[in-house]
Amino acid sequence: MVQRHEQPTELELLIKIRGIKKFFGDKAVHDGIDLDIYRGEVLTLMGGSGTGKSVLLRSLIGLEHPDQGSIFFGNKDICVLSEQQLIDVRKRIAYVFQYGALFDSLTVKENLAYPLRAHTQLSEEEIHHRVVSTLSKVGLEKSIDLLPSDLSGGMQRRVGVARSIILEPEVILYDEPTTGLDPYNTRQILNIILQLKDHGVTSVLVTHDMHAIFSVTDRVAFLKDGKIRALGTAKEIEHMKDPVLQGFISGESW
Amino acid sequence: MQQTKYFIFYFFERLFKTLWHLLNFAGGSVALLLNSVRAIFTPPFYFGLFVEQCYKLGLRSCSLVFITALSTGFVMSLQFGYGLERFGGKLYVPKVVGMSIMRELGPVLTCLMLAGRVGSGIAAEIGSMNVTQQIDAIRALGTDPIKRIVVPRVLAMLLMAPLLTVFADLVGIGGGMIISMSELNINPDFYIYEGITSLKVTDFTFGVTKTFLFGLLISVTGCYYGLRTTGGTQGVGQATNYAVVTSSILIVIFDFILTKLFWILEKI
Ligand SMILES: Nc1ncnc2c1ncn2[C@@H]1O[C@H](COP(=O)(O)OP(=O)(O)OP(=O)(O)O)[C@@H](O)[C@H]1O
Ligand SMILES: [Mg+2]
Numbered sequence: 394m395v396q397r398h399e400q401p402t403e404l405e406l407l408i409k410i411r412g413i414k415k416f417f418g419d420k421a422v423h424d425g426i427d428l429d430i431y432r433g434e435v436l437t438l439m440g441g442s443g444t445g446k447s448v449l450l451r452s453l454i455g456l457e458h459p460d461q462g463s464i465f466f467g468n469k470d471i472c473v474l475s476e477q478q479l480i481d482v483r484k485r486i487a488y489v490f491q492y493g494a495l496f497d498s499l500t501v502k503e504n505l506a507y508p509l510r511a512h513t514q515l516s517e518e519e520i521h522h523r524v525v526s527t528l529s530k531v532g533l534e535k536s537i538d539l540l541p542s543d544l545s546g547g548m549q550r551r552v553g554v555a556r557s558i559i560l561e562p563e564v565i566l567y568d569e570p571t572t573g574l575d576p577y578n579t580r581q582i583l584n585i586i587l588q589l590k591d592h593g594v595t596s597v598l599v600t601h602d603m604h605a606i607f608s609v610t611d612r613v614a615f616l617k618d619g620k621i622r623a624l625g626t627a628k629e630i631e632h633m634k635d636p637v638l639q640g641f642i643s644g645e646s647w
Numbered sequence: 648m649q650q651t652k653y654f655i656f657y658f659f660e661r662l663f664k665t666l667w668h669l670l671n672f673a674g675g676s677v678a679l680l681l682n683s684v685r686a687i688f689t690p691p692f693y694f695g696l697f698v699e700q701c702y703k704l705g706l707r708s709c710s711l712v713f714i715t716a717l718s719t720g721f722v723m724s725l726q727f728g729y730g731l732e733r734f735g736g737k738l739y740v741p742k743v744v745g746m747s748i749m750r751e752l753g754p755v756l757t758c759l760m761l762a763g764r765v766g767s768g769i770a771a772e773i774g775s776m777n778v779t780q781q782i783d784a785i786r787a788l789g790t791d792p793i794k795r796i797v798v799p800r801v802l803a804m805l806l807m808a809p810l811l812t813v814f815a816d817l818v819g820i821g822g823g824m825i826i827s828m829s830e831l832n833i834n835p836d837f838y839i840y841e842g843i844t845s846l847k848v849t850d851f852t853f854g855v856t857k858t859f860l861f862g863l864l865i866s867v868t869g870c871y872y873g874l875r876t877t878g879g880t881q882g883v884g885q886a887t888n889y890a891v892v893t894s895s896i897l898i899v900i901f902d903f904i905l906t907k908l909f910w911i912l913e914k915i
Binding site for chain 1: 776779780781783784786787788789790791
């Protein structure tokens with residue numbers, strides 16, 4: 394199966410989250426979150442259902458706007474950028490949606506070609522080559538002419554991953570990449586995460602599925618009550634004494 | 648007593664909710680419209696998507712518009728033919744049918760049909776894209792849903808609603824002629840001659856001008872409800888429902904306002 398990789402040796406701070414607060418109505422989903430994300434690492438956000446993991450991930454590319462706080466990517470604060478200014482950020486940070494979110498009126502090929510057509514000047518031929526080579530990374534080059542509705546859930550998700558990595562982003566955000574997948578598709582996706590890591594790509598994952606993720610992740614952040622309750626390497630987290638955390642990991646409480 | 652109180656309370660609660668919904672709709676759809684206008688004039692432009700929507704929303708509606716217009720022409724001709732016969736006014740049929748179709752029935756019935764077919768289609772399609780996160784995906788991939796989704800539909804409707812109305816006018820008047828000929832024994836030469844000499848250009852232009860607004864209402868309303876769809880498949884159904892009802896009501900209301908306005912203009 395997949396192998397654990399070394400921690401990055403020199404740490405370059407890539408994304409700096411400071412004092413994020415987010416309210417839906419009078420319910421505080423985030424109540425002051427601080428978190429650093431380093432270049433080249435795999436960071437997992439963990440926490441019970443409804444603790445705002447997806448909302449945090451969405452905030453990282455400006456799909457959601459926190460009510461307070463800032464998220465620095467380079468020298469830019471993502472929280473204050475307009476949709477127009479966010480385009481540059483979104484070319485460098487990709488988002489993998491939980492169910493793939495493929496455009497169901499377009500074929501697999503056109504789904505993958507979409508970001509290329511939007512952001513590059515490549516010729517049709519070059520686009521075709523890029524699409525085929527990216528699809529082969531997720532093992533789906535045979536499905537190039539199918540529609541999303543012809544694919545299984547796991548395949549849709551892998552196409553979703555392919556569409557997100559085709560522009561070669563620096564950071565990839567995965568919302569529940571393996572939840573509900575069979576072992577084969579799970580391993581495929583974990584392999585992609587590790588391969589990208591070898592190329593220096595940073596990954597942020599959200600998951601409930603700790604046992605799969607612990608094999609690929611460098612660090613884990615545990616969200617509880619709108620705050621980061623525990624943060625550390627996968628090993629550290631496994632051995633932390635916090636009863637709430639251990640209850641969550643063992644599945645006894647959340 | 649208790650029950651009356653309850654009903655009064657219920658009534659005001661509904662009223663308040665409806666007003667709130669209306670205010671939200673007015674604000675939201677105007678904002679959407681302004682954003683679309685801005686998007687129309689800033690690159691990149693997606694001409695291909697516009698053509699695709701013209702086909703899907705416009706050309707594919709032709710048969711619906713054809714049937715509606717033809718039956719309208721038939722019915723108007725029958726009603727006026729037998730109605731006016733009582734006063735010996737059968738020969739006015741070409742004038743009356745032509746004028747009522749061009750001024751009123753062509754534009755309004757066509758656009759009400761489009762509100763049903765196109766408005767619901769837009770709301771359902773965008774709504775399901777929304778609940779399956781495809782709209783989020785458009786944004787996450789660094790592209791603009793207003794440009795990709797809203798603008799092509801709005802522009803397509805701005806073009807196709809008037810075109811379909813012209814088509815409906817012709818078909819409706821043609822239908823009137825068929826009935827005049829077969830049922831009322833009006834000579835088709837006379838029908839055409841009467842039509843051409845008694846109708847004014849303004850009868851035609853006022854009718855068609857209205858449909859630019861109707862096309863805008865249908866597309867913007869559909870996009871608005873589609874984009875704010877939440878809550879899975881049930882939400883999609885509700886969005887579709889709201890889109891059709893709201894745009895139909897708006898068409899009827901604005902039809903009255905514009906008709907009044909046009910007559911004022913014409914009298915000057
Ligand atoms: N658009 C919204 N409007 C209102 N409430 C929202 C909205 N989006 C999220 N929430 C609320 O914010 C909370 C956090 O949502 P989020 O989707 O981030 O949870 P999560 O941690 O990803 O949970 P799960 O593991 O179930 O996916 C939830 O309680 C949800 O009800
Ligand atoms: Mg979630």
